[in-house]
Amino acid sequence: MPYAQKVIRRQKLRWRIRGKIRGAAVKPRLSVFRSNKDIYAQLIDDATGTTLASASSREKDIAAQGGTKTEKSALVGKALAQKAVALGLDSCVFDRGGYLYHGRVKAVADGAREGGLKF
Secondary structure, three states, X not given: OOHHHHHHHHHHHHHHHHHHOOOOOOOOEEEEEEOOOOEEEEEEEOOOOEEEEXXXXXXXXXXXXXXXXXXXXXXXXXXXXXXXXXXOOOEXXXXXXXXXXXXXXXXXXXXXXXXXXXX
């Protein structure tokens, strides 16, 4: 499948998912973006359009730990959960962003659950 078709397919999936879920200040949306090398996660309040907390595998403490991309993804989930708990948030809505709930995306979710988030 050519790259352009792959991107369009994921965008359509992403829009379909976003039509069904909505984040709020009390229960924000945990959005995941996966690139070939890194992974990024954000807690977003859709009512105001603001990012409440974010974490990525490019942060110094996560990048320094090494390991596989899946292990780093779990660390990203834990780091985001710690930031959320510090803000007083304990639950969120998971947005897989058009990716399959498998591998690195699932690792972020599991890490966030281990860190104390519920979804």
